[in-house]
Amino acid sequence: MKEDISTFDIQKIRNEFPVLNQEINGKPLIYFDNAASSQTAKRVVNSLIQFYEKDHANIHRGIHTLAERSTKGFEATREKVHQFINSAEADEIIFTKGTTESINLVAQSWGSKFLKPGDEILISQLEHHSNIVPWQLAAERSGAIIKVIPINEKGEILMDEYKKLLSEKTKLVAVNYVSNSLGTINPIKEIITLAQEKGATTLIDAAQAAPHIKIDVQDLDCDFLALSSHKMYGPTGVGVLYGHRDILEAMPPYQGGGEMIKDVSFSGTTFNDIPYKFEAGTPNIGEVIAFKYAMDFIDEIGHEKIAEYEHELLDYANQKLNRISGFRPIGTADKKASVISFLIDNVHPYDLGQLLDARGIAVRTGHHCTQPLMDFLEIDGTVRASFAVYNTKEEIDVFCEALENIVKKFS
Known part of the structure; x- marks a missing residue:
């Protein structure tokens, strides 16, 4: 029997995605690669x-x-x-x-x-x-x-x-x-x-x-x-x-x-x-x-509720990330979906991606199949964190803490 998620209960929503209940490299999985491919709902499986x-x-x-x-x-x-x-x-x-x-x-x-x-x-x-x-x-x-x-x-x-x-x-x-x-x-x-x-x-x-x-x-x-x-x-x-x-x-x-x-x-x-x-x-x-x-x-959730919740995650992440030394957002449009592309001074995006994966955090690194855009921005690529309706502020806290620790090691 499927969960009733119409009232937007984040735990009920996460229950639709058993893949989230696993450890990667000994850490709880935090999946922030949703712009590449979101996880698959249990009812779909x-x-x-x-x-x-x-x-x-x-x-x-x-x-x-x-x-x-x-x-x-x-x-x-x-x-x-x-x-x-x-x-x-x-x-x-x-x-x-x-x-x-x-x-x-x-x-x-x-x-x-x-x-x-x-x-x-x-x-x-x-x-x-x-x-x-x-x-x-x-x-x-x-x-x-x-x-x-x-x-x-x-x-x-x-x-x-x-x-x-x-x-x-x-x-x-x-x-x-x-x-x-x-x-x-x-x-x-x-x-x-x-x-x-x-x-x-x-x-x-x-x-x-x-x-x-x-x-x-x-x-x-x-x-x-x-x-x-x-x-x-x-x-x-x-x-x-x-x-x-x-x-x-x-x-x-x-x-x-x-x-x-x-x-x-x-x-x-x-x-x-x-x-x-x-x-x-x-x-x-x-x-x-x-x-x-x-x-x-x-x-069942509704696009309006999804957009509102994901916008909360986006605002929360931006506030926390902007406090990190060397953080540089790439793409600051006034109207945005729940995607944050960024660079950290003196740390290569691929290194960031690997170091985050070692902490169980999945992000995307590279040019994201938009090389002409990267050429315009005069960069080789970015780190991209993208949020879905099953992500949480607590996951963003862990993500930002991991980034801060990585920055300290490179400083």
Whole structure:
């Protein structure tokens, strides 16, 4: 029987994540690497066990009981995503391996049909490599040109410069909702509205936003939006691409094979309707089914409560960290999700990461797949601590004390 977490009891929330109840190097695990991948809720794991022990069968094409149960569970997740992001209909939800594949799908399918020589693609300086490289490849294939929206030293998009870059040549604006490296929350609705005024298509990388911010694609009025299950307390290998029906119907298939066809002969093929046109082959069935339970977990607590609690953690951590000698925050946007990137004077980020791991504290070090951003900031990388709804102020206390001890050893 699952816990009732609707009243926001931190211990009940932590009970959903048995992985937290272990020691690493003789110390209680403190997991601050949630921007890379959050931990998986117990109800999600139970769903996976149920599928592989009781329901394992391929979907859509079978008429036997297991196939029907699998299909029902798979499509129930599609309906849940539809509700979770408020799409106009469930058929606008396409399942992929993750945000990376979702963006690649658009870059290859939409890009192959709609990008022409001289068209301009706008991306920001904050982007993850997954929202840079696919567009570089698309530009190389089509003759389109990539232009970069600059940011300030706080890690905020310079909106005046963005407006200057927009023109009748702008074919696509592809930006993240929340920066994975700095935690910056971008003014995404304004970015979309300005792009629409120039007739541009918009794609939003919502991988970092989905666990922290309530997403309403109809309110945002974006053309595409991508997210990943594993950032949202769900399993790996599952992603979502949302797209307006009219745009998806106008796009050619991404891959060929089973499920994405209606009829096949050696003289030609008739493609399936959306979303199946973009879901060739056997998908990650059990993991897609389990993803529904991760979204249920988020909905039970509520995005508003999650955001409020995580903001408390962020403020508390910033106050404590700023007292540490040599602490230098990287990314100080006025609007931030629960991510703190930083450096400590005279201590290499990799050394910090290893020394913290020796104390049972998991953080991320490096360029966080945002090398162009690091080049702009003139640094090689950072230490990144990112918080989730199951983290606590007590864990932050231990983290800060560990950092202080490390600083003393290097001073």
